[in-house]
Amino acid sequence: MKRMNPTFFGFALLMWAQLTMAIHRNPQGTGEVLLIPYYSASNGLNTLVEVVNTTDQGKAIKINIKELYFAEPVLSYNVYLGPHDSWSFALVPDSTVVAGLDGDEGLRHLTADGSCAPALARPGVDMSPEFQFEPTTLRRVREGFIEVLEMGVLTGAPAAALSLTDGQDSPDCQAIEERWADGGIWDMDATADVLPASGGLSADVSLIDVVQGINYGFAAVALKDFFPADVVHHTAADGLPVSLDKGADEAWLFYQNGYKNLRFAQAMDAVNAVLMAHDIEASYSLDSIVDGRTEVILSLPTKDFMRISETSPRFGYHPPFNVDFDLSSQGNCRQYFSKSGFVLDDVMFDREAQEETVSTGGVMRPPQPPPPQICFSGVSITLVLPGVPTSDLGTISGSPLSMYYTTTALPHATENGFIRFQNRQTLPLTGVDTNSGESWQVWGIPMTGVVLQRFTNAYAGPGLLAQYGGARLIKSRSFIEPVP
Amino acid sequence: MNRLLLLIFLIITGPMAQAVMLSTDGRGQVLISPYYTVNNDLNTLVTITNNTIDVKAVKINIRESLGGYVVASYNVYLASYDVWVFGLIPGLSEHPDHTGEVTAFHLSPDASCTPWFPKSPTEFSTAELVDGEPGLARLREGFIEVIEMGTVTGQSMFNVFPDNNTGVCQDLQQWFTADQGQWNPDDGGDLSTDIGPATGGLSGEVNLIDVGDGISYSYPMTALDAFHAPGDSRHVSYDDASLSLDAAAPQAWITGAQAPVEIITDSGEDAVSAVLQAAQIRFSFDIATIVAAETEVALSLPTRRFYRYSGGYRAPFNPTIRTNACPFTRYSGTYFGYELYERTGHSVTLPSNSCGGCGTRPPIVYPGLCGTTGVLVAEHNFGQIGMASITGSDNFIILNDYPYSNPPFEGHISVSFRDVLPLQARLANNDRYLSYGLPVVGVVFQRYVNAGAGQGLLAQYGSSRQLITQKDIQINQLNSAEEVR
Numbered sequence: 001m002k003r004m005n006p007t008f009f010g011f012a013l014l015m016w017a018q019l020t021m022a023i024h025r026n027p028q029g030t031g032e033v034l035l036i037p038y039y040s041a042s043n044g045l046n047t048l049v050e051v052v053n054t055t056d057q058g059k060a061i062k063i064n065i066k067e068l069y070f071a072e073p074v075l076s077y078n079v080y081l082g083p084h085d086s087w088s089f090a091l092v093p094d095s096t097v098v099a100g101l102d103g104d105e106g107l108r109h110l111t112a113d114g115s116c117a118p119a120l121a122r123p124g125v126d127m128s129p130e131f132q133f134e135p136t137t138l139r140r141v142r143e144g145f146i147e148v149l150e151m152g153v154l155t156g157a158p159a160a161a162l163s164l165t166d167g168q169d170s171p172d173c174q175a176i177e178e179r180w181a182d183g184g185i186w187d188m189d190a191t192a193d194v195l196p197a198s199g200g201l202s203a204d205v206s207l208i209d210v211v212q213g214i215n216y217g218f219a220a221v222a223l224k225d226f227f228p229a230d231v232v233h234h235t236a237a238d239g240l241p242v243s244l245d246k247g248a249d250e251a252w253l254f255y256q257n258g259y260k261n262l263r264f265a266q267a268m269d270a271v272n273a274v275l276m277a278h279d280i281e282a283s284y285s286l287d288s289i290v291d292g293r294t295e296v297i298l299s300l301p302t303k304d305f306m307r308i309s310e311t312s313p314r315f316g317y318h319p320p321f322n323v324d325f326d327l328s329s330q331g332n333c334r335q336y337f338s339k340s341g342f343v344l345d346d347v348m349f350d351r352e353a354q355e356e357t358v359s360t361g362g363v364m365r366p367p368q369p370p371p372p373q374i375c376f377s378g379v380s381i382t383l384v385l386p387g388v389p390t391s392d393l394g395t396i397s398g399s400p401l402s403m404y405y406t407t408t409a410l411p412h413a414t415e416n417g418f419i420r421f422q423n424r425q426t427l428p429l430t431g432v433d434t435n436s437g438e439s440w441q442v443w444g445i446p447m448t449g450v451v452l453q454r455f456t457n458a459y460a461g462p463g464l465l466a467q468y469g470g471a472r473l474i475k476s477r478s479f480i481e482p483v484p
Numbered sequence: 485m486n487r488l489l490l491l492i493f494l495i496i497t498g499p500m501a502q503a504v505m506l507s508t509d510g511r512g513q514v515l516i517s518p519y520y521t522v523n524n525d526l527n528t529l530v531t532i533t534n535n536t537i538d539v540k541a542v543k544i545n546i547r548e549s550l551g552g553y554v555v556a557s558y559n560v561y562l563a564s565y566d567v568w569v570f571g572l573i574p575g576l577s578e579h580p581d582h583t584g585e586v587t588a589f590h591l592s593p594d595a596s597c598t599p600w601f602p603k604s605p606t607e608f609s610t611a612e613l614v615d616g617e618p619g620l621a622r623l624r625e626g627f628i629e630v631i632e633m634g635t636v637t638g639q640s641m642f643n644v645f646p647d648n649n650t651g652v653c654q655d656l657q658q659w660f661t662a663d664q665g666q667w668n669p670d671d672g673g674d675l676s677t678d679i680g681p682a683t684g685g686l687s688g689e690v691n692l693i694d695v696g697d698g699i700s701y702s703y704p705m706t707a708l709d710a711f712h713a714p715g716d717s718r719h720v721s722y723d724d725a726s727l728s729l730d731a732a733a734p735q736a737w738i739t740g741a742q743a744p745v746e747i748i749t750d751s752g753e754d755a756v757s758a759v760l761q762a763a764q765i766r767f768s769f770d771i772a773t774i775v776a777a778e779t780e781v782a783l784s785l786p787t788r789r790f791y792r793y794s795g796g797y798r799a800p801f802n803p804t805i806r807t808n809a810c811p812f813t814r815y816s817g818t819y820f821g822y823e824l825y826e827r828t829g830h831s832v833t834l835p836s837n838s839c840g841g842c843g844t845r846p847p848i849v850y851p852g853l854c855g856t857t858g859v860l861v862a863e864h865n866f867g868q869i870g871m872a873s874i875t876g877s878d879n880f881i882i883l884n885d886y887p888y889s890n891p892p893f894e895g896h897i898s899v900s901f902r903d904v905l906p907l908q909a910r911l912a913n914n915d916r917y918l919s920y921g922l923p924v925v926g927v928v929f930q931r932y933v934n935a936g937a938g939q940g941l942l943a944q945y946g947s948s949r950q951l952i953t954q955k956d957i958q959i960n961q962l963n964s965a966e967e968v969r
Contacts, residue, residue: 025508028740028762029952052896054766054952084825086768086896113827202952204768208945213698213934217947225743252744254509257502257710259737259744281511281535283567283689417567418533457698466698470947473704475510475535475687 021225022261023274024252030054031222032197033244035275036146036205037448037473038297038378039065041093041107043398048206050088051148053081055200058154058162060234062242065091065109067144068378068401070133070313071304074141075109075125078237080116080154080176082162088113093142094126107141116162116173118180119237133313143399145299145378145448148220149242150201151234152194159193180236190234197227207452207471214454214469216396221448221473223247223274228267245305247271250434253442255480262431262440269429271446272302272320276429277476278444282451283418284383286407290455292415295396296474298449299378319427320445374445381405385415396452396469430483439483449474502714503735503746504755511535512707514729515688517628518925518951519782519857520546522574522588524876529571529691532630534562536685539636541719542568543727546590546608548623549857549879550814552789553612555623556590557725558601561636561656569594577620579610587620599657599722612725617813621878626857627784627925628690630705631727632682634717640666640678660722667721679719682712692875692929692948699946703927708732708759729756730790736909738919741955747909747917753790756923757800758907760787763921763956765899767928767949769824769862772893776933779862780874781951783926788856799905800922810854814879817852818922819902822883826892850902851881853922862897874929874946906958916960926951 039047053059058081065075079087094108110124111117127141154162161175179186186192203220226247227233233242249267251274252259264270284294308323309315316323380399384390386409395402407417428441450471457466520528534540539562546556560568570592577587589605592598608623616622659667666677688705712718713733720727732752736759738745749755769779788801792815796803801818810817859877863870863884872880883897906918928949 022743024739024744026740027506027508028954029950030740030954050768052766052768052952054896054898054954084823084896084898086825086827088827088894115827200954202766204949206947210934213944215930215932215945215947217930217949219950224740254505254507254709257714258505258746261743281533281687283531283533416569418535418565420535420565453700453702455700457695466695468693468698468700470691470700470702472689472702473510477509477511 021229021248022250022252026222026224030202031224032150032199033223033226034148034203034220036220037299037450040143042142046208047091051203052086056083058159060151062149064147067140069376071377074127077120087115105139114170116176118177150197152232156193191232194234212467216471218471261434264431273442275446276444276478277447278479280421280476285416286385287415293454294383295452296381300447302446303377443479502710503737504732505737507707507709511687512709513632513682513684513711514708515630515705517690517705518784518927521625527573527693531689532568533687534566537564539641541633543631545629547626549626550622550855552856554725555608559722561597568596585620597653597656633719634679637680638678675719679717681715697944701948703948706925732756741957749909753787757787760923761921762953764954766952768896770894778931780929781860784857787923800907802903810852814854817854819850822899826895918958920956
């Protein structure tokens with residue numbers, strides 16, 4: 001056997017190291033891919049999104065808006081941002097005017113932004129997708145999550161079309177649209193004048209309850225080095241989807257006191273691993289004196305890519321979802337499909353660490369519903385104090401995927417504390433450490449989420465009702481171990 | 485060393501054991517609140533959660549805005565999955581030198597043990613304010629450090645946290661002061677008794693609550709993981725405020741510019757600074773008058789004081805840190821430039837004296853970021869408010885748009901620190917690591933008013949946002965002349 005020259009081997013390794021991309025979360029808030037864990041136009045909420053290109057490069061970006069049941073597309077379009085440009089849009093409730101759906105609860109995408117978004121109706125577009133899976137009610141569009149993916153860096157003519165000069169108020173969107181027209185440059189070759197994505201996108205989200213005067217603001221989850229090296233995924237607005245299944249097959253994962261670089265056989269598992277949550281923590285404040293409310297919203301942006309059957313969710317999902325875990329006879333999963341949900345085991349702690357767990361069935365805890373079973377691509381969990389009828393509460397989000405969970409009833413329990421969920425009945429993903437060659441298991445469920453918090457002060461001033469709201473991303477962590 | 489051998493060595497050995505890093509999940513051994521304030525009748529509510537089964541000894545340091553000096557410091561001992569809540573509120577000082585001045589008070593309704601530190605409203609201390617600006621304005625805002633000192637183990641754990649909490653805290657504080665107290669070094673005690681290594685898992689949230697205006701600004705604390713060296717604990721006495729960010733292990737994982745890279749630094753403060761360092765910060769602004777929109781950004785430089793010496797400052801700060809940018813009594817400052825981008829991406833503040841169609845601009849005068857904690861205020865030149873109306877900060881800088889003839893109401897701002905020096909470190913293979921910028925944490929505040937809301941409803945919308953930071957890193961390959969540093 002011919003032996004490789006050691007110097008050449010070393011050089012090849014170095015080149016490999018330079019060319020290989022490994023997905024990781026960027027706590028500094030920028031990346032090629034942004035995941036907005038939740039949008040809602042229910043309960044009087046409007047969702048405002050601002051995507052910022054923090055670089056001096058022109059960018060081609062795909063925006064995917066997906067609903068929360070099965071992550072089916074609600075709206076997908078391209079937007080082209082010049083250097084330091086931003087893109088703002090709103091999702092608001094609307095009664096659709098689509099024939100046959102009059103009166104149903106719809107969603108409207110609005111924008112007054114001057115950036116180029118070919119084929120996107122201005123100022124607004126009613127969203128009326130034909131859903132593949134039941135329930136097919138249009139109501140599903142009212143909440144979900146949003147993917148923002150950089151398709152590439154623009155060069156040459158398209159970059160020039162987006163770069164503003166002094167005195168120029170808006171980009172040359174016609175030039176961009178012409179490239180997608182029949183026989184246009186991108187119609188023939190979508191990669192022309194497009195280089196691989198380079199990152200530097202950030203996004204902020206505001207859920208605004210106009211009537212109540214509350215703004216729940218939070219940032220997107222940013223993923224960096226997402227795409228394989230030297231690959232451009234640039235498609236037309238109505239062309240092939242560009243989504244989370246286009247990522248690299250390696251990921252940097254937090255492990256104990258450092259990072260571990262794992263390579264996965266299935267590229268989808270790299271992004272799954274980065275988003276993996278084995279346990280989730282959320283603090284709650286339900287103080288009666290200020291009518292405190294806390295709602296935890298979880299979304300599973302990669303779950304749909306793990307579906308085994310193209311035609312139905314009833315046949316279950318690939319790992320980390322457990323196809324052998326049958327929820328068909330349990331809880332809210334029963335109505336729609338049977339396999340590959342999972343259960344959130346919870347432990348509830350009040351502020352003084354008084355603990356109750358579902359598994360031990362603390363005797364003082366009021367009867368609970370079954371542990372939260374996550375059947376869909378998202379769920380809303382509203383925490384309530386013992387003895388408070390849920391019918392009196394409602395939810396902040398107005399989500400039809402809501403479930404209520406009662407906090408600790410131990411003597412002297414405080415009305416605030418935190419809940420820790422652990423994802424149960426899941427299967428591990430297996431990756432190979434690129435340093436050692438050892439196989440490692442990553443446990444959990446890939447998810448993002450946000451905690452909404454609201455208080456009411458009835459005594460802010462004479463005749464004034466003051467409402468305070470806030471939001472924060474969930475805290476979660478995967479569990480990694482060597483393959484036994 | 486032959487580069488190929490070095491490469492193979494690195495592949496075999498893999499990552500190093502423990503290095504400070506910015507947590508991606510908000511949990512860690514150290515938490516930093518980028519901002520607290522009691523100005524403008526704001527109350528600061530802080531919630532610290534122990535997300536682990538370990539019993540924790542935790543140091544809380546509250547530091548004022550100019551010199552970063554401690555104004556309140558104490559230990560708190562958290563049971564498994566325990567939560568510690570405290571508030572900072574305004575009140576009138578009873579210090580002999582400041583009687584009647586508005587100052588800040590600490591209070592807590594929480595039952596967790598804070599030896600010798602009262603839960604009742606406690607005025608911030610001025611004892612550490614040995615130089616700089618007089619007056620109490622400097623301590624009405626600042627930043628907060630939360631440092632895990634270690635885990636409480638052995639019999640102490642059961643003694644401190646029995647089933648019945650009654651009387652426990654009184655017993656615990658006696659350990660520090662009583663004759664032969666186990667944590668009383670002055671009488672044979674040892675602060676490391678029954679203290680195990682720090683294990684992390686702390687998280688923190690902050691709410692700035694504007695009670696009168698009905699607004700809550702909620703934001704997470706910045707979490708640093710793997711702060712202590714492996715197996716290390718740093719349990720100090722309840723009255724020892726010296727434990728700070730310089731206690732970090734001198735290694736760091738750096739993210740944000742490229743794939744995570746592990747570096748070896750000269751000191752603990754360098755490791756933390758490298759993790760927090762930003763060449764640029766960015767934030768969206770909205771100052772539309774129709775909804776009375778306002779945007780402010782609170783910034784803290786939590787390691788700044790470690791770089792100060794009698795002759796100036798060490799890198800990454802400029803050694804001749806500009807005194808004309810800020811008064812000496814505010815510990816000087818760092819110049820920064822900024823660009824405003826309207827939503828189209830148009831840059832509307834350019835570092836030149838001319839612009840197409842808008843006439844001659846006045847010379848650019850770079851402002852200075854003074855002291856340790858300050859607030860940037862986005863404002864129209866014609867607004868002329870001249871104050872930080874959200875935070876009420878006393879250490880604020882106006883970012884106005886005077887050079888522009890048609891200023892935007894919405895967009896984003898990029899701030900670049902000027903005249904900073906590179907922070908130097910090395911990789912495991914001795915490659916040189918250089919990073920530019922300042923070690924900074926921050927939070928963006930936004931406020932709107934809806935004058936058309938329902939009768940009797942106070943419709944003010946406030947929110948806080950993550951500060952976007954960007955790194956500027958160079959890794960220079962090993963120079964044979966400096967193979968070993």
